[in-house]
Amino acid sequence: MIVNPNTTASMTRTVLEGARSAAGPATRLVGSTAASGVDSVESNTDEVYGALAVLDQVRAGEAAGVDGYVVACFGDTGLAAAREAARGPVVGMTEAALFTAALLAARFSVVTLPPRTREQSRRVLRETGLAHRATVRAIEEPVAEVHDGSLHLLGAVAAEARAALDADAAEAIVLGCAGLADLVGPLTELLNVPVVEGVAAAVTMTEGLLAQNLSTSRAATYAPPERLGPVPA
Amino acid sequence: MIVNPNTTASMTRTVLEGARSAAGPATRLVGSTAASGVDSVESNTDEVYGALAVLDQVRAGEAAGVDGYVVACFGDTGLAAAREAARGPVVGMTEAALFTAALLAARFSVVTLPPRTREQSRRVLRETGLAHRATVRAIEEPVAEVHDGSLHLLGAVAAEARAALDADAAEAIVLGCAGLADLVGPLTELLNVPVVEGVAAAVTMTEGLLAQNLSTSRAATYAPPERLGPVPA
Amino acid sequence: MIVNPNTTASMTRTVLEGARSAAGPATRLVGSTAASGVDSVESNTDEVYGALAVLDQVRAGEAAGVDGYVVACFGDTGLAAAREAARGPVVGMTEAALFTAALLAARFSVVTLPPRTREQSRRVLRETGLAHRATVRAIEEPVAEVHDGSLHLLGAVAAEARAALDADAAEAIVLGCAGLADLVGPLTELLNVPVVEGVAAAVTMTEGLLAQNLSTSRAATYAPPERLGPVPA
Amino acid sequence: MIVNPNTTASMTRTVLEGARSAAGPATRLVGSTAASGVDSVESNTDEVYGALAVLDQVRAGEAAGVDGYVVACFGDTGLAAAREAARGPVVGMTEAALFTAALLAARFSVVTLPPRTREQSRRVLRETGLAHRATVRAIEEPVAEVHDGSLHLLGAVAAEARAALDADAAEAIVLGCAGLADLVGPLTELLNVPVVEGVAAAVTMTEGLLAQNLSTSRAATYAPPERLGPVPA
Amino acid sequence: MIVNPNTTASMTRTVLEGARSAAGPATRLVGSTAASGVDSVESNTDEVYGALAVLDQVRAGEAAGVDGYVVACFGDTGLAAAREAARGPVVGMTEAALFTAALLAARFSVVTLPPRTREQSRRVLRETGLAHRATVRAIEEPVAEVHDGSLHLLGAVAAEARAALDADAAEAIVLGCAGLADLVGPLTELLNVPVVEGVAAAVTMTEGLLAQNLSTSRAATYAPPERLGPVPA
Amino acid sequence: MIVNPNTTASMTRTVLEGARSAAGPATRLVGSTAASGVDSVESNTDEVYGALAVLDQVRAGEAAGVDGYVVACFGDTGLAAAREAARGPVVGMTEAALFTAALLAARFSVVTLPPRTREQSRRVLRETGLAHRATVRAIEEPVAEVHDGSLHLLGAVAAEARAALDADAAEAIVLGCAGLADLVGPLTELLNVPVVEGVAAAVTMTEGLLAQNLSTSRAATYAPPERLGPVPA
Structure with a gap:
């Protein structure tokens, strides 16, 4: 699901x-x-x-x-x-995208939107430990802009991604939002580096x-919770 | 509040x-x-x-x-x-407790409860950057145990805290749960190191x-949100 | 392949x-x-x-x-x-195992063999950035021991894995050698936490x-090499 | 005092x-x-x-x-x-300023003076662990310039602070010198982000x-010293 | 040798x-x-x-x-x-150069060549732990260019080194390739900071x-290997 | 000198x-x-x-x-x-000892004295970045004990060093105090790993x-100071 x-x-x-x-x-x-x-x-x-x-x-x-x-x-x-x-x-999708980029490139950059969400990317970079191999950049567009496709953002995303390749020595790009799958093809063509879409x-x-028949560990952090939700105060 | x-x-x-x-x-x-x-x-x-x-x-x-x-x-x-x-x-209370301990001791240990919540402490240690000066320990008691005072947990907390002083070179103890304020006094007496209670x-x-007339930055991460909550799907 | x-x-x-x-x-x-x-x-x-x-x-x-x-x-x-x-x-297999464990558990431990190879695990932990969530342990057996199956090592691996769960707060185990796939089943049963086999x-x-039609970035680090191998001195 | x-x-x-x-x-x-x-x-x-x-x-x-x-x-x-x-x-004042900024903003920048003192800021960032959330910038003025007030430095500090907001994604500014308290007001007005003065x-x-009745731990690092000072050689 | x-x-x-x-x-x-x-x-x-x-x-x-x-x-x-x-x-030569630079300067920059080798420098920075004090830059020249002396590269290396001093707050330069010894003198004169050549x-x-009669530890990682090389498959 | x-x-x-x-x-x-x-x-x-x-x-x-x-x-x-x-x-002597140990062993341990000085070792480990490869241990003896030779401390130091080899996977030992040179020989013999004395x-x-004709960078951090010392208040 x-x-x-x-x-x-x-x-x-x-x-x-x-x-x-x-x-x-x-x-x-x-x-x-x-x-x-x-x-x-x-x-x-x-x-x-x-x-x-x-x-x-x-x-x-x-x-x-x-x-x-x-x-x-x-x-x-x-x-x-x-x-x-x-x-x-x-x-x-974020952890998956970061791990995927790490399998493909020594360094990479997340291009997310809007700028206020950069901290969310950084948080997952802290959790995964990949901060030493990544930078986070953002374009000035609301997430609402991508609800029905994102091709109209290609120029803005490509510009920021190119800055990442040039200034941050990034070798791959992670798309920092769901709903950007239609950018993967054109962006790959423009940039000639892997473009990772996190949901895929x-x-x-x-x-x-x-x-592999693997699921979440129940040892401590993700053990079944005792409480399932709201109780009357 | x-x-x-x-x-x-x-x-x-x-x-x-x-x-x-x-x-x-x-x-x-x-x-x-x-x-x-x-x-x-x-x-x-x-x-x-x-x-x-x-x-x-x-x-x-x-x-x-x-x-x-x-x-x-x-x-x-x-x-x-x-x-x-x-x-x-x-x-x-967590970030405040960690910063306070860092003002008092070169190294310290969080004693939290129950063990499944250690990751919550580690998360704040990652955010604050104090992981290199702290360890996280836990006693096997549910938070519910401390709703009306925590003196009955003194023995368990003191034992874990002593282990932190001996094995982790901790020099102060952070109480890793709200509602443990009544432990501060007796624990300080027992351990002879600062005991930090996060709410205080x-x-x-x-x-x-x-x-200092300071409040949260509105520059990006904590800017006022556009949406205030649930809207009909 | x-x-x-x-x-x-x-x-x-x-x-x-x-x-x-x-x-x-x-x-x-x-x-x-x-x-x-x-x-x-x-x-x-x-x-x-x-x-x-x-x-x-x-x-x-x-x-x-x-x-x-x-x-x-x-x-x-x-x-x-x-x-x-x-x-x-x-x-x-190492990076894959570490990323997989990170999808399943807040902390985990690598159980490798023999002890001299621990630095190889640590090297990949440095590259992946997951050192803050993992420990590395080893049993005293040569890799040659696992060429035709590894069930005879179950006791030794299980003992070290249990130590990881208890002393390192690990919540999953990564098998630190190829050829240990037949340990996954019995070890999972014994330990009741996810056991990750890197080749799988x-x-x-x-x-x-x-x-996803993704392959290695050719931008810099992994660009096609100019030289393919030995030339006469 | x-x-x-x-x-x-x-x-x-x-x-x-x-x-x-x-x-x-x-x-x-x-x-x-x-x-x-x-x-x-x-x-x-x-x-x-x-x-x-x-x-x-x-x-x-x-x-x-x-x-x-x-x-x-x-x-x-x-x-x-x-x-x-x-x-x-x-x-x-440095550790206090860094902890304060961390309570207000996801990322921040220290603006200190003169450039040679940047390493002093970095040293405290290493000790506090906040290097992952901060950058250090400097203006080319001697500390002597601020002995009787610092309003004449407003332009230089504001320029460097703006560069931090733009280029470093800083969301708050830490004033990196004692004696800059009179800059807090005008700088806050100009930048519209929190400006932290360390002495306050x-x-x-x-x-x-x-x-909280808390004082320095005497456990090891800050135990009372055996020697109080110079003795004849 | x-x-x-x-x-x-x-x-x-x-x-x-x-x-x-x-x-x-x-x-x-x-x-x-x-x-x-x-x-x-x-x-x-x-x-x-x-x-x-x-x-x-x-x-x-x-x-x-x-x-x-x-x-x-x-x-x-x-x-x-x-x-x-x-x-x-x-x-x-890399670890030696990094340790040497660390004895001379709070921060430094590696100027290597060509850009694809930057990851090799970063790998040694990860191993030595000096990444927090260094940046890695590269000029667009193949290593083959330096086989018989490197004075013709002085301009390119000096430009990148100057960028490191200005933009990265570097205080010393590490030459990121063997065979650049003849650059040390002229570069030191141009830049007025220490220039470290790794072979020296x-x-x-x-x-x-x-x-000091010291040699590699044989305790684990560098113990004598059991196998000396190729055996018939 | x-x-x-x-x-x-x-x-x-x-x-x-x-x-x-x-x-x-x-x-x-x-x-x-x-x-x-x-x-x-x-x-x-x-x-x-x-x-x-x-x-x-x-x-x-x-x-x-x-x-x-x-x-x-x-x-x-x-x-x-x-x-x-x-x-x-x-x-x-500390930075030199740490860099030397890093040239000899994947991991090492500092054995210092007395316990209160462990933070001094950790400070240099933070500066050099070698904390990920080292642990710090201490014996309960004052520095005054080693003013005229340290052979009487051999047993205590050896015991702590052995604990480092066993529990910390250390592969070399750094002597954490000046004046311990006479321990190098006997300790090397007892432990069979490199023992690094920092002054040497x-x-x-x-x-x-x-x-190499190298000296401290004068670029910023270690530029000649403007003031040479006490002036009348």
Whole structure:
């Protein structure tokens, strides 16, 4: 299941479409849109509602027998809680994108949007430890701009990516937002370096974990939670 | 305002009482209990509900004209969103405790509970950069155990703290949970090193920020959010 | 192609067998044994010959139209050169194992063998940046011991893994040697945490990169080399 | 007591004045000027004499019953020795400024002077661990320039601070020198981000430690010294 | 013995000449050229052949009673294996250059060539831990350009070095390639900061280790290898 | 010149004797004892007086035409100021010992004394960046114990060093105090790993810098100071 933490169904469709091209033939991908929350996730406030939506969606997925999950929001909103809720593996698009870029290039750059979300990228870089191999850049566009495709952002993203190749010695580009899958092709052609789209990366990593019969450790950090949610105060 | 992300009012009272001893005479402390959510915050799932509760409480605080906030939960649940919601400064008890310990000792150790929450401490250590000066230890007790005082945990905490002094070369102890203020005195006496309680530390740091007329930067990461919350899907 | 940097064909068979269980149905796995070099890779000296063998094997693979490669030796011997030689992606079992463990657990431990190879694990931890989430342990057995299966090492590996769970707060175990695939099942049962086998992990990551049409960046570090090998002095 | 490590009494007055605005009503601030040493602290040589002066001043403070100390020199000259000499807490303006900035912004920049002192800032960044969230910049002015106020430096500091906001993604500015308190207001207005003055920050942190009855750990690093000073050779 | 991992004898002569000026009067320097391999080491592929050549040369040196070795290739190709093969100490020109620069300057910059080799410098910076004090820059010239002297590169290297002093706050320059010894003088004059040449640095460090009767630890990582090289497959 | 920051002439003699065995035949070593200050350097307070004494001694050395200096105190007391005062290079015994150990072993451990000085070792590990390859241990003995030789400490040091080899995977030992040169031989025999004595290491590194005509960068951090010392207040 591709979990979109925001309520914009068109974005789920866009993301799902992009994910399908990377998924294996035996994989049945299901898109899920937040039933309630925010229509776009940019701020830390958005992330609070996004995390709640992710948790609800994963629980619904569990009831429906979903095998594995991808959190389709740069910053991996709600990922840790989702791991506690799911029997199967849960992969964030950000961590997947960073690990993928690290398999392809000595150094790389994240191009995200808008600038206020750079800290979300840095947070995952801290968690994964890849900060020494990456820089974070941003274009001045709201996430809402990419709900129905992102080709109109090609120029802005390409300009920032070129700056990363030149000034940061980056050798690959990570697209720092869900819904940018349609940029992969044209950007690869323009830049001639690998362009990593995190949802596709996360889908293949989730397939890989399932193929290895691996799921989240229950030893401590992601052990099943004692409480499932709100109780009367 | 001391923001307790869980719904247990007795814990708010305990925490508030501990905080008062450190607060200045001109400071009016208000305790706030989550109106809904979970009665204890330990898991990543709990943190999702805790963050939502923190955000709601800070908004209520804003309506009531609160000047500054302390997030009273080890792990600083909801802190980033709270910063976006509040006009005034917001300080997490974890970051405040770590910075305070760093002012007192070359190395220190966090003694938290239960073991599954160690990752929350490590997360704040990564954010603050103090991991090179600290270790994280835990006792096997649920947070629920400390809702009405924690003196019955003195033996377990003291044993783990002693191990930190001996094996980790720690020179101070950070109490890794709200509601442990009554342990500060006896533990200090037993161990003869500084024992830092994060809520008290955060209260004084919030007072300090207010005295300097400082509040959260609106430049990017904590700029006012465009969306305030759930919209119909 | 699963590239075994040593000359021991039985080890290639063992490794290939383990890898098949994780590979997708459409993937055709080919094992490759070093035509010359050393019968086991443990020392830094062994790695010199192992890297040469990896390069030769990848070149043969290129001639045969291989799509992607897995370097099946803990330490990822010869990986960087292999990336220059291959049109398609090349994944090391070590980096793949570490990234996989990071998707499953907040902290983990590598159990490798023999102790002299711990530095090879640490080197990949430095490159991947995951040192802050991992420890490295070793049992006192030569790699030669695992050429035809490793079940006789279960006790020793389990003991060291248990020490990692207890003393290092590890929540998953990475097997630090190729040829240990038959330990995954019994060890998982004994320890009740995820046990990651790097070759299987690397196979699924290579499949994933291929599914995304991604290959090594040619921007700088892994650009095609000007020289292909020995010239008369 | 605000400890000025240099011999320039006018600077002590300037610093003390700036500090008063942040101090609580119950706090009695005392300024102290080095009785001997150097009239400005910039070089490593200056720091040797500055440290000696700090130690002497703290001892005089102890004799006079001072409760807590602030070292008012960017670089925190003599701080470690002062901690051994004082019964109460001792806070450096640099560490206090960095911790304060970290409570307000995801990233920040130190603007210090002159360029040769950047390493002093980096040293405290290494100790506090905040190097991953900060950059260090400098203007080409001697410290002597700020002994009687610093408004004439507003243009130079603002230019460098703006460069930090733009090029380093800084979200707050730390003033990297004592005696710049009069810049806080105009700079905040110009830049619209928090501007942190370390002496004010350190005064409130010292008040906070006192309110918590916390002082330096005597466990090892800051245990009372066996020797109090020069003995005949 | 100065070990040149490539097959270009003129480069060995150039390097040896540069080394002599730093060596002590009692030191007998011997140059060694790779008997087979590649005529220049730039790519990761080159490093595979270079490492093999280094190992062969060190073994020949052992047979001839050589006391200590310098690996004369930026990136320290084959260093770890050489340490296993030699009774005496082995020093890489890169690690020696970095340690030397660290004794002279708070921050420094490596100017290497061509750009694709920057990762080799970064790898040694990771191993030595000096990444926090250094930047890596490169000029667009192949290593082949320096086989018979490098004065024609003075302009390009000086321009990049000046950029390092200005933009990176570097205070010393490390020449990132063997064979640049003749640049040390003119560059020092132009830049007025220390210019470190790694082969000279490594020669004096090897002399120093010999004077202390120190050689590589045999405890684990560099213990004598069980296998000496290729065996029939 | 071997600069002993304390006033104990017998320690200078012991240290000088140990240094001679490593120095080259053309090197004329001169020992210097602090004319005033403290008779042993352990605490941060001692370091203040020690730094002052180092600065005075280096100035006397400059007047006498000394070519280079070794600071013979673990923690490298006064090193930065000494670099500003000296025309020639200045090497600290701690940095020299750490770099030397890094040339010999993948990991190593410092065995220092007494425990309160461990932070001095950690400070230099932070500066050199070698913390990821080292641990710091201490025996419970005052520095005064080693003023006339240290063979009586062999048992205690050996026990701690063995613990480092076993528990920390150390492969070499750094002696964490001046005056322990007579332990090198017996300890090497007992442990069978390299034992590094910092004064000897620093002497050979200073010789090496002089042989390369290298001295401290004057670019910024260590530029000549404007002020030479105390002025009337």
